[in-house]
Amino acid sequence: MGEALQLILLLITVVAGAIAIFFSFQLMKRYPLPFVNSYFYYLVFLYIFGVYGLIGSGVLAHLFTRMEVDDRTIQSARLIMVLLGIPFLALSKYMLLKTFKEYFQKNIAPSFTVTYFILGVAVLVLYGVFVIRFTRFNQGDFTWLITFQRWVFTGSLVFMYLLVWILTLLDSQKITGAYEKKFIRRFVAFYLLYMVLCCISFLFLSLHPILPFLFVFFLLAYHLIPILFLNLYLGKQHAPGSILQEDFDTRLEVFSGKYEISNREKEVIQLICRGMSNQEISESLFISLQTVKDHIHRIFVKTGVRNRVQLTNLIRST
Incomplete structure (x- = not known):
């Protein structure tokens, strides 16, 4: 794929993701509701991870390649960039769960919060140890690290979005308003589809040069669709x-x-x-x-x- 086309795809993705954040910010200002506020921060944290941890690492690797830097240094730089972006990814998933719980005027159980962040820190430390061994001491296999990174990312994505979907279906059974129930079930369905698109494009990145760009596009730009749907709902059900x-x-x-x-x-x-x-x-x-x-x-x-x-x-x- 030509560099010009790659640049265009990245720019479209970055701009679309920024527009999604801007729209969600406007909704947050217009409708000061807790779940709208949490949804905004979900998009912000996810955008930071996508731009800094993924796009940033890819751009850095491209520049190093043009400078004829050795392959191990390039891979080390990419691993470190992703490592520093992981906390934002963990925060974004937590804020997504918080968004849907707050829609039902509920809070996330403190025990879940503690467990979630302890596991998140444990995974981050484990991954960080392997990255340091690879980058600092030239130990370990880069291919194994990439495989570990890929499956942990996919597993956490599937777990969190399925959890959000299941909890939303259970909580929505208590809603007597037909329109509110229909909205929240469709809204969470958008994110079930989002999970599927991200997982498919991520697991098969190496099959075609376009797939890495499609993955980042789905990760950041897809949110424009549920945001427009959310805007229609708020316009009908909530006064500014x-x-x-x-x-x-x-x-x-x-x-x-x-x-x-x-x-x-x-x-x-x-x-x-x-x-x-x-x-x-x-x-x-x-x-x-x-x-x-x-x-x-x-x-x-x-x-x-x-x-x-x-x-x-x-x-x-x-």
């Missing part, structure tokens, strides 16, 4: 956090008088404007989910709006 202005209470009083909003409906509107879902409103007001839906339907009928975003915009303009 910016609606809570200093004069919000005054605006709401005027709004309620104008459209003959009851006190209970006013409470529902307040929670909508805080970005709460129907399920969260139900739990906050100690009423059934169906009652929440009935209140929202009456509010929409009285005000003539069709969704939450139109409702918040109407309050903002009052």
Whole structure:
């Protein structure tokens, strides 16, 4: 593959990954929800690993090759770059699990957190020992290190994304809202497909020169698809956090008088404007989910709006 084409593919991947982070940052600012915040950091940590640990090591190896540096030095540099990027990969996977748990308003069990990071440190130290033996003392086989690196990466990827998928399916059974349940199951399905694409392209890197670039592309750029899906969901189910202005209470009083909003409906509107879902409103007001839906339907009928975003915009303009 020509160098120009390689450079174009890398640039597309880096830019697409950066755009995904930018979009997630905008969502985090617009919808100040814990799971959106964790999702943003998941993308940031993964991007650092991809750009620094993978693309950076590849670019460095290419430059060293052009400079006619010996092969062992080149491989040593690549191993060290990947080693330094591994902590960001571990953090990204943890933040992904945190994202889905926070969607259900749950926390990761402290015992799991401790176990996860102890195992992560153990793997990092073990890998680091082999890297130091290879780079510092010229001991060990580079091929074995690459094989070890490949299978540990693939195994951890499959474990974490399958775990997230299974836990999400179990937790979603408790959701009574059909739209919320459909969204989170489809959203996690995007990441099950993501895992499959990454694993296939990673395990068969040596079969074709294009596969390493496809792997990095899937790793960093794929997230644009679930982000667009997430944006559609938040636009329908959550009001932007910016609606809570200093004069919000005054605006709401005027709004309620104008459209003959009851006190209970006013409470529902307040929670909508805080970005709460129907399920969260139900739990906050100690009423059934169906009652929440009935209140929202009456509010929409009285005000003539069709969704939450139109409702918040109407309050903002009052």
